[in-house]
Structures are given as C-alpha cells and as structure tokens.
Amino acid sequence: GAVVSQHPSRVICKSGTSVKIECRSLDFQATTMFWYRQFPKQSLMLMATSNEGSKATYEQGVEKDKFLINHASLTLSTLTVTSAHPEDSSFYICSARDVDGINSPLHFGNGTRLTVT
C-alpha cells in the first residue's frame, strides 16, 4: 500500500531555533501534500497544502513566514518551523493521496512530535 514517511518522529529544540520536518511518499508520487497540526486530545487542523513546484497554500491564521513549506520534488515536502517557540510545540502530521481525486483516502505519515524548550 501507499506509504508516507515522516522524519524525525520526535524532536526537541531550544526556543529561537528552526526545525525542519520531512515528508516523503515512498512508493508513489504526490503533487500535493497536506500538513496538519494536532494538539493533545484534539482534532487535526489543516495548516497548509503543499504543491510540487509552486507555493504552498496556507490556511487562515497560519503564518507562512513561520511555517515554511517546500515541495521540491514529487516525493518530498518539508515543513520548517522557524524561530520556534514553546507554543509551537505540537504534533505535526503530513499526508498525501496516491490516487488523484478528492474521494481518494489520504495516507498519513507517522507524525513528528515537536517540543520547544
């Protein structure tokens, strides 16, 4: 089946530093990937849609200068949390479809737990 790999699974960083999270589609190409954020015991909040070869589309309220997204190839999207602060601590999950079509299920990575100290 379609596999989405996310790295790292856990990261602890100091306030003010930047952290890069990678999302790879291992056995399919993904022109579009989605980045979600999940707070403890809460639902998934879509942060942005990453588009291969073009700018990402950010959801309302998400700072694009803080959460930099790059989708340089059909199998890799990266999310960089710049100048991280403790309030950025969260669980970040990426996803993609292996088959085009809005009714195709999303395949999710295993998430990255970010802790900013």
Place this chain on the structure above:
Amino acid sequence: AQKVTQAQTEISVVEKEDVTLDCVYETRDTTYYLFWYKQPPSGELVFLIRRNSFDEQNEISGRYSWNFQKSTSSFNFTITASQVVDSAVYFCALILTSGTYKYIFGTGTRLKVLA
C-alpha cells in the same frame, strides 16, 4: 456550515464487548464523502473506510461495520468483539465536492479496550 461531531470523547470497554462510535455530520452539499480513520498510539492515521453520499449501504469488514444514515446525517462505526489492539483514537471525516475539497475532521473518540 460544514461540521463533523463525535460527541463521545472517550469510551472504555472490556475486551470482547461490542462498541459503537458515533459520528454526526452537517453539510448542505448533496455530494460528499465520509471517512473513518484510526490513530493508534504510534500516531499514524490509518484509513478504514470511505463512503459516498449516494451509497447508503451498510458495510461490514471483519469485526468492523459501518451504518450510514442520511436521514439522520450519521455515519456510525461499530466494532464487534473488541480487542485490546483496537485501542486508539478514531476520527470521522467529511469531504465536500464543492469549494475547497478539504477534509473536515471530527474531534475524535478515544477508545480504550481493557483486557
């Protein structure tokens, strides 16, 4: 407004009991898709089922079954003879065929199956 409600935040059952997870959705669209995902402690969401708005047939897959009723805007999920490995957070989601095609997730139900 588009919305998915999972009123049960947490359910605990004893192994081998049956359990139903409720999902109620709101939309004015006539064409839409509903999904259930499972999020085990490892964090990865796993796709369980998809149902389109024109297909009200209930579905059974092993110990899992889904009851879709448009009249009550519900898409409930039942696990029969629950097992400890079923312990996870389960999300119901809605995607519309109009507008932005974004997933609208419910808040999830945490299921604990006790041995």
